[in-house]
Amino acid sequence: xxxxxxxxxxxxxxxxxxxxxxxxxxxxxxxxxxxxxxxxxxxxxxxxxxxxxxxxxxxxxxxxxxxxxxxxxxxxxxxxxxxxxxxxxxxxxxxxxxxxxxxxxxxxxxxxxxxxxxxxxxxxxxxxxxxxxxxxxxxxxxxxxxxxxxxxxxxxxxxxxxxxxxxxxxxxxxxxxxxxxxxxxxxxxxxxxxxxxxxxxxxxxxxxxxxxxxxxxxxxxxxxxxxxxxxxxxxxxx
Numbered sequence: 208x209x210x211x212x213x214x215x216x217x218x219x220x221x222x223x224x225x226x227x228x229x230x231x232x233x234x235x236x237x238x239x240x241x242x243x244x245x246x247x248x249x250x251x252x253x254x255x256x257x258x259x260x261x262x263x264x265x266x267x268x269x270x271x272x273x274x275x276x277x278x279x280x281x282x283x284x285x286x287x288x289x290x291x292x293x294x295x296x297x298x299x300x301x302x303x304x305x306x307x308x309x310x311x312x313x314x315x316x317x318x319x320x321x322x323x324x325x326x327x328x329x330x331x332x333x334x335x336x337x338x339x340x341x342x343x344x345x346x347x348x349x350x351x352x353x354x355x356x357x358x359x360x361x362x363x364x365x366x367x368x369x370x371x372x373x374x375x376x377x378x379x380x381x382x383x384x385x386x387x388x389x390x391x392x393x394x395x396x397x398x399x400x401x402x403x404x405x406x407x408x409x410x411x412x413x414x415x416x417x418x419x420x421x422x423x424x425x426x427x428x429x430x431x432x433x434x435x436x437x438x439x440x441x442x443x444x445x
Contacts, residue, residue, distance in 0.1 A: 243270020255280050266293015278303050289316035301326055312339015313349075324349045335362020347372050358385015359395075370395045381408020393418045404431020416441050 237246045242260035249257040255269045256262045262269050265283040272280040278292045279285045285292050288306035295301040301308040301315045308315050311329040318324045324331040324338045331338050334352035341349040347361045348354045354361050357375040364372040370384045371377045377384050380398035387393040393400040393407045400407050403421035410416040416423040416430045423430050426444035433441040 240269075242268040244273060253280055261293075265291045267296060276303055288314045290319070299326055307339075311337045312343060322349055332361075334360040336365065345372055353385075355384075357383045358389060368395055378407075380406040381412060391418055401430075403429040404435060414441055 235245060235247055238244065239246050239257050240260040242249075244253065244255065244257075246257035249255040249269065253269065253273060260268045263279070263281050263283050265272075265278075267276065267278065267280075269280040272278040272292065276292070276296060283291050286295075286302070286304050286306045288295075290299065290301070290303075292303040295303040295308075295315070299315065299319065306314045309318075309325070309327050309329050311318075311324075313322065313324065315326050318326040318338065322338070322342060329337050331349050332352040334341075336345065336347065336349075338349040341347040341361065345361065345365060352360050355371070355373050355375045357364075357370075359368065359370065359372075361372040364370040364384065368384070368388060375383050378387075378394070378396050378398045380387075382391065382393065382395075384395040387395040387407065391407065391411060398406045398408075400418050401410075401421045403410075403416075405414065405416065405418075407418040410418040410423075410430065414430065414434060421429045421431075423441050424444045426433075428437065428439070428441075428445065430441040433439040433445075437445075439445050
């Protein structure tokens with residue numbers, strides 16, 4: 208009888224221990240702050256706070272940082288671009304591990320807070336120049352395809368015609384660079400394309416002569432000679 212009682216007491220004790228263990232959970236599977244990381248990993252591996260779901264307060268829970276984004280759960284701004292990791296992921300859709308998500312030469316924060324350019328677009332105004340090159344090298348507007356409004360895109364001016372993207376009339380001849388290239392086929396870098404002594408602007412705007420032909424009326428006298436020396440009509444053969 209005493210043996211049976213002893214066995215019964217042992218069984219009660221064992222059951223009590225089991226129930227207690229089930230209630231308290233295994234030390235390796237407890238996640239107090241419900242951040243997706245077990246407490247023992249937070250304490251022993253990641254040095255995060257097992258009682259705070261977002262240890263660094265960046266808007267991403269510790270488990271998200273470790274398992275989803277590979278960001279630093281102890282650092283608010285893993286890539287040092289001035290934006291919280293959580294804001295990058297949840298608001299801007301930028302890369303929290305790259306300071307320049309679109310690799311255009313401008314940091315994500317600069318694009319968002321300074322230049323208002325597309326943080327995920329290399330060339331916001333589609334002019335053929337990266338946003339960073341516009342801002343840092345040419346001082347052109349990364350949001351305006353033709354900064355000087357001369358009729359040529361900034362990229363065209365830099366790469367195709369070697370004209371000044373900040374100056375409407377690069378050769379100071381009285382014609383916009385775009386007019387010269389697209390309308391009159393004159394040089395946007397040489398004020399007197401045909402070398403007749405009259406600037407391209409004078410020929411087009413004042414005398415109506417051909418800025419690409421030195422002797423518009425074919426009379427043997429250059430347009431500049433007719434206008435400047437003889438006072439004759441450069442459009443009428445003399």
